[in-house]
Amino acid sequence: MDIIKQLKWRYATKKFDTNKKLSPEKLDTLKQAFNLTATSFGLQTIKLLIVETESIRQSLLPHAYNQRQVTDASHLLVICIQEDVLDHDVVNYYENIKDIRKTSEDILKPYREDLIKMMNKMSVEERQQWSKHQAYIALGNLMTVCAVENIDSCPMEGFKASEYDKILNLQKKGLKSVLLLPVGYRSEDDMFSDFAKVRKPLEEAIIEL
Numbered sequence: 001m002d003i004i005k006q007l008k009w010r011y012a013t014k015k016f017d018t019n020k021k022l023s024p025e026k027l028d029t030l031k032q033a034f035n036l037t038a039t040s041f042g043l044q045t046i047k048l049l050i051v052e053t054e055s056i057r058q059s060l061l062p063h064a065y066n067q068r069q070v071t072d073a074s075h076l077l078v079i080c081i082q083e084d085v086l087d088h089d090v091v092n093y094y095e096n097i098k099d100i101r102k103t104s105e106d107i108l109k110p111y112r113e114d115l116i117k118m119m120n121k122m123s124v125e126e127r128q129q130w131s132k133h134q135a136y137i138a139l140g141n142l143m144t145v146c147a148v149e150n151i152d153s154c155p156m157e158g159f160k161a162s163e164y165d166k167i168l169n170l171q172k173k174g175l176k177s178v179l180l181l182p183v184g185y186r187s188e189d190d191m192f193s194d195f196a197k198v199r200k201p202l203e204e205a206i207i208e209l
Helices: 003-009 026-035 054-064 085-103 105-120 124-148 163-168
Strands: 046-051 073-080 175-184
Touching: 003 124, 026 046, 026 124, 046 054, 046 124, 046 175, 054 163, 073 124, 085 105, 124 175, 163 175
Parallel strands: none
Antiparallel strands: 046 073, 073 175
16 A cells, blocks of 8 residues: 555545444554554553444534534544543553563563652643643544545544533543544545645755754
8 A cells, every 4th residue: 555645645524424434343443543552651641532422423513613524424533631640550551561561570660660750740731731742643643544544534623622521521531632533434525635735845844964
């Protein structure tokens, strides 16, 4: 597959075909891709919420400024961050390393303690901002995987996160919504799908030393 060709094919889909749905296999690919996204220290302080239920998406629509991608796409992906990063998150992460890699406690202990110290030096707001950086990495990864899989997507920051958090009951899950990614298949009459990409010439975008 020509990855550059697929990235040129990709665009921020404005109009989805409401009759076309992702197969379970395609949806599983996106789940796996999200979980395999690189995150700082591998700590994974982000979660993916997949919303398919029509009634829930209708209730979310006004809080995304009535952007129809929220309801018309096959699925709405909501990328969330943890409200905070606590000591037990770090401890659990290193326990997972121990279980999977069979790494000894003697090797892991100093790394675990250093990471706990680093997190404790941050404020809650700083830890949330740190997690948001990971959310954007996940968004980019999902968009690329969508392009490779011929799945259309539309990255969205334009929504009222506090209202999404209420409707999706995220506070009880210890989460905050950060980004939206409706995914599905473009409508044949979406005129934006045929627009040529507008990008700077490579020599203006790339610096080689």
